Amino acid sequence: MDSPAVIGSVTEFTSPTVTVSFQPLGRRGQVPAGISVLEAARRLGVGLSGICGGAGVCGTCRVVVPPEGQDALSPLSDTERARLGDEDIARGVRLACRAFIRQSLQVFVPPESLTASQRTQVEGRQTPVRVDPVVVPADLQLPPPTLSDLRSDAERIRDGLGRPVRLDLEVLRRSPPSLREWGWAVRAVLRGDEVVALLPPGTPLVGVAVDLGTTKLAGYLLNLETGETLASVGAMNPQLAYGEDVMARITYALQEPEGAERLRQAAVEGLSQLVRDLCAQAGVPPEHVVEAVVVGNTAMHHLFLGLPTRPLGLAPYVPVESGPLDVRARDVGLPLAPGAMVHLLPNVAGFVGADHVAALLATRMEEADRPTLLLDIGTNTEIGLSVGGNLFSCSAASGPAFEGAHIRFGMRAAPGALERVRMIEGRVYWETVEGAPPVGICGSGILDVVAELRGAGFLNGRGGWANSDRPPFLSGDNGPEFVLVPAEASGLGRAITVSRKDVGEIQLAKAAIAAGWQILLEEAGIRESDLARVLVAGAFGTYIDIGHAVAIGLLPRLPLDRFEQVGNVAGTGARMALLSRAERERAARLARRVRYVELTVHPSFRERFAQALQL
């Protein structure tokens, strides 16, 4: 252990204050020189992972300080040299618990080193777009009516614009008092040849982009003139009350009287609250929001719009509408500007929706010059593959295990969920969401558990127990259970364990996903090793330990540097489509170009699925 010596050497100074900033979070503050980067992160409220408590054994607190900034830190320790590869060291990777601060510096925190709660705040990968939205402002100063100028309000606006535009009925209904109150100065918002809003002069143009997920909603408020994101908010999908996954909700919509309408209202209420929260955060009245983009999987798209989902629930699972769609916000119940429209990106198929198209858009998959795989792991895992300009997509029915469902102690990534687990020298290390006492296991945690159990020899390749006749196993009702958290450390008052059945759920989920990308590779005629890049998207994809996912065969067996955790790229794609007409057109072309592969009827599916059950 070399750290005490370094601390000793630093305490010889008079502890001067230095400034540390953590990127890309933008958290910045002053700390005394000499403390570790991990300690500085804790003092500044940065949720940096540190599963072994700063003992230098887990390696989860990796941060990056580029070579030119390394002088601001203590020299590379032996522990770090042992834990980090040469390539990492060359990039400036450090273990935050082993790197002590000498001078002011900037520290880059990779997403995988953030705790889950903080990771949700990290945006998806950004792709630059030229700001050219479908709505444009026109600032008018109109002459007031007189007995010698009896033009109607609308005619006055048309003459002011010099174009024969239409005014939406709701805009017309509200215009007369506004125009008179504003002294006939007005900011008209045009969408094609229609005026969709009249705003007070000087009002910035804003729009909302939403990723309507089965579990989570992510919303962004953007300035449509600058492209700036003014606010971002996450929330749970209120439809969860009616079923955890897509099929449960489709069933509910079909079988319950008013079920579809109840689901529609739940989605609308969720999105409306999201809009209100975004607007409150940015200090913008919702009625100033002049355009929205919504992406979601096909079922969410249909349930939100009030389109029948029966065809989605029965073979051959066709959508009602797969093309891009513009609907009036008021027709779908969203509280935006009176005439505002909502644009829905196109769907590809019954289980490959607009969220996947948005992800393809944001990751520029169609421009990839080498084979690239994109996965958004969830209850349905959408997988895209780009090879030589061809796009292939499929949907794998991975089920809700990675969202904590069907796992005995499973839970969402809420406070107290084990989100990261390591077994080091026979000891179980864990970290919970927000550091709360452990009460369950979330998706990234259970993935860690299975990979570590397999690595430590407690699981065989078929998912059966090995060496389960002694602690840390206890005997449960249905056989041995592995104790992750003993009763005395658990927030539940009893041990948190993993059963054979829990492992089986993860095997099923990972087999569905692995069979999916394997069949896409087969369709494209390439091998696993041909993949130049693998983009892992979505909230769960951001949380997971890629190494573990590769280890259990969930992801292709490739060097880790070919993977990139890209975050909520569906949300990014939605924002791009909000800012740019060209991106909307690109999305429409993308959806038509994708070759959709239906896994359930694919001749290789059964065999590949069976093989992929192996850990």
Add this chain to the structure above:
Amino acid sequence: MDSPAVIGSVTEFTSPTVTVSFQPLGRRGQVPAGISVLEAARRLGVGLSGICGGAGVCGTCRVVVPPEGQDALSPLSDTERARLGDEDIARGVRLACRAFIRQSLQVFVPPESLTASQRTQVEGRQTPVRVDPVVVPADLQLPPPTLSDLRSDAERIRDGLGRPVRLDLEVLRRSPPSLREWGWAVRAVLRGDEVVALLPPGTPLVGVAVDLGTTKLAGYLLNLETGETLASVGAMNPQLAYGEDVMARITYALQEPEGAERLRQAAVEGLSQLVRDLCAQAGVPPEHVVEAVVVGNTAMHHLFLGLPTRPLGLAPYVPVESGPLDVRARDVGLPLAPGAMVHLLPNVAGFVGADHVAALLATRMEEADRPTLLLDIGTNTEIGLSVGGNLFSCSAASGPAFEGAHIRFGMRAAPGALERVRMIEGRVYWETVEGAPPVGICGSGILDVVAELRGAGFLNGRGGWANSDRPPFLSGDNGPEFVLVPAEASGLGRAITVSRKDVGEIQLAKAAIAAGWQILLEEAGIRESDLARVLVAGAFGTYIDIGHAVAIGLLPRLPLDRFEQVGNVAGTGARMALLSRAERERAARLARRVRYVELTVHPSFRERFAQALQL
């Protein structure tokens, strides 16, 4: 009296049966030869006027039998020769009570010879249009989805049409069960690049045209493929409960909380019921109505659409929208096909609305090669003048006197209303709506009364009584009253009379109208005698006795053959716009071309109004 002789000569025959048809009503039936045309009309249920009870003295039962059909009638009697002018006789005019039927024949009944209740059934003048509506059908037989054809329903329709159309959200919402129920055969209804309805295969395309009057609604259901009118219905405007005229309703909308919304709902309920009635009459489900056209004055237009009417109620009285407008039927609350649109013809000014534009359209005013005047007399009287390709329009605030309001015994043209009055040799003859016992006087009746009183010397030019100190005058609370119907003949149990104040109301109304057309003539630089034609439109214009209207100066002093009672041309214009895109474009051009003349600020108005008070 020559009639008994003729009857005698006819009874020598064995009373063979002949067929008589009355046009343009289309009433046709068999009657015994030898009876009068008036008697035949009564037997066949044709409401032919006959105010003197067939005595040959009133001249109100004029009918036309073209010269080639005159042989089927008894020869022209002396009475007819005395009552009819040479020109009338040359055209084949006969008095129905003096013309006896010898052989089968066709009789043409001019509108002025019909009783009011039957006259409302007579359509406005028809102008031929090429059927080319804004909605077009496309009959598709689509392939059903299979595992090898996973296109969405919408994509399937687009591919079937071979065009990248949009589907309205409500159409999408309802399409999946319909397409499957109809075995993928469907009639798609296109409006531009949007599908506004999906109908069962073979369903005829129908649309609705509505004249939304301040007092009355007139609706027509049309086949949009053949142009045929399938049903027509009239109804009262339910907004009457909130005020009789436009200004009363604007005031109500401004002063009552929720007043505007209540008026909007009343209009919507009235139109919805009209649509249901039209559909019931033609056996068409309302959800098969794929397009509507609504015309009305600017205030009705605004109240129906929920546009603020405050600017209409305050100088300078500008509309919110004057251009043509397309709104979704569901956005305005009409129960048509889910995606159907409602087209509103353009308005000209605050008090010259889309109904006037429709009337200009239907009468082809802009094509008149000689000076032509068009009047639609009502609470507001819209007046149009066409001179050498230039169109002038104004609105005269004539008030509701011609609708029976502000007249002591005034009433609408409901059963028992005196609708026609003649004074012949000191005796008062009258006719009531549906022949019911007299209970009041409607507009055409009061116009007759004033003209006849003036003609008989009971009124002087200033509207004061003359010779009012003896019967048929009685002494009322506010001076002498002329007895129209003595108590013993009245359905009220007391005499129906006319007071000096009643006469004054008519003077005010006719002065407003006369000042209006005089100022238009002045603006166009022509004289009264230059007018080649005067078109008298609207329900009231259809009922009135043109000769009387000329006599009191309501209409220009011109030979009667220059007048034409054209009926509800606003409704005709609405139907034309329903059937033809070209007519919609023509209406839009018309509205822009019209030179609107604001009477209230016109320098000649006061003087002309004062002069026109003279009877």
